[in-house]
Amino acid sequence: MNKNEFLNQLEFLLEDVHESDRNEILYDFLEHFDIGLANGKSEEELVLELGDPKVIAKDLLADYRVTKAEKDKSIGNMYKAILATFSLSFFNIVFIVGPVIGIFGVYLALCITSVVLTISPLLLILNVMFNGFANIELNFFASIMLCGLGILMSIGMIHIGKFLYNVTLRYIKFNIRTIKGGK
Amino acid sequence: MNVQFKKGVLELCVLVLISKKDQYGYELAQNISRKIEVADGTLYPLLRRLTKEQYLSTYLAESSEGPARKYYALTDHGKAYMNLLVEEWNQFSNAVNDFIEEVLN
Structure with a gap:
């Protein structure tokens, strides 16, 4: 592989990266080639020393995705950041996906619980439709209480969601720092 | 050396080398690969x-031979971070050396 092939491949692999960032990255490698060539190395030698563009691109992409998930908070961006991070190595699949699935599962279950509690007065209406007005006072108060509990819980879940998002980001960053692709 | 192992240490090496003297990417790659086998x-x-996290700052400087070069310099923030990493590294490597000595000697 020569200089142009290396740079073209890197550019292709980084097509999802914002143009100004991508140009900056490519410029750094261009400079590397210019100086290396001026020091009497061949293009092939320099490419060999730089290593696989795929490995370099994975590293850059993971970092780019995490930065994006930090700036623009959305589930989609978080999903991309997680995907990019565990593409770095198999090791990451175990260390990121395991805890994330576990915690996310519990979170989801709690979210569903809070929604069900909040709509419990609707269940009361269903109850009346099928069972008539037996025990109506008790059921009415119970459903109002559960509804209130559900609303409080929903508010809590929103805060916990934000907290989990930030913690996951920090955990991913820690992983990128310690586990990265290499030679 | 084990890849996972090496990558964590590479960050420390980069910070230490730059703390001695501002360097451009190619120069840094040469200095590191002289002692550690790593893909440039x-x-x-x-x-x-490291630049994004403001441990390093960059500036362009003309060179007598060829185009302008992007130099990396250590910020105060970076210096504090480097000192922390050095301390962690010393503790870690001392512990490992102790184990090796105990067992192998």
Whole structure:
């Protein structure tokens, strides 16, 4: 592989990266080639020393995705950041996906619980439709209480969601720092 | 050396080398690969990350031979971070050396 092939491949692999960032990255490698060539190395030698563009691109992409998930908070961006991070190595699949699935599962279950509690007065209406007005006072108060509990819980879940998002980001960053692709 | 192992240490090496003297990417790659076997290309993502986290700052400087070069310099923030990493590294390597000595000697 020569200089142009290396740079073209890197550019292709980084097509999802914002143009100004991508140009900056490519410029750094261009400079590397210019100086290396001026020091009497061949293009092939320099490419060999730089290593696989795929490995370099994975590293850059993971970092780019995490930065994006930090700036623009959305589930989609978080999903991309997680995907990019565990593409770095198999090791990451175990260390990121395991805890994330576990915690996310519990979170989801709690979210569903809070929604069900909040709509419990609707269940009361269903109850009346099928069972008539037996025990109506008790059921009415119970459903109002559960509804209130559900609303409080929903508010809590929103805060916990934000907290989990930030913690996951920090955990991913820690992983990128310690586990990265290499030679 | 084990890849996972080496990558964590590479960050420390980069910071220490730059603390001695501002360097451009190619120069840094040469200085590191003289002692540690590492793909030069992996340095650039690392340099970007360290710059983004404001441990390093960059500036362009003309060179007598060829085009302008992008130099990396250690910030105060970076210096504090480096000292922390050095301390952690010393503790860690002392512990490992102790184990090796105990068992092998």
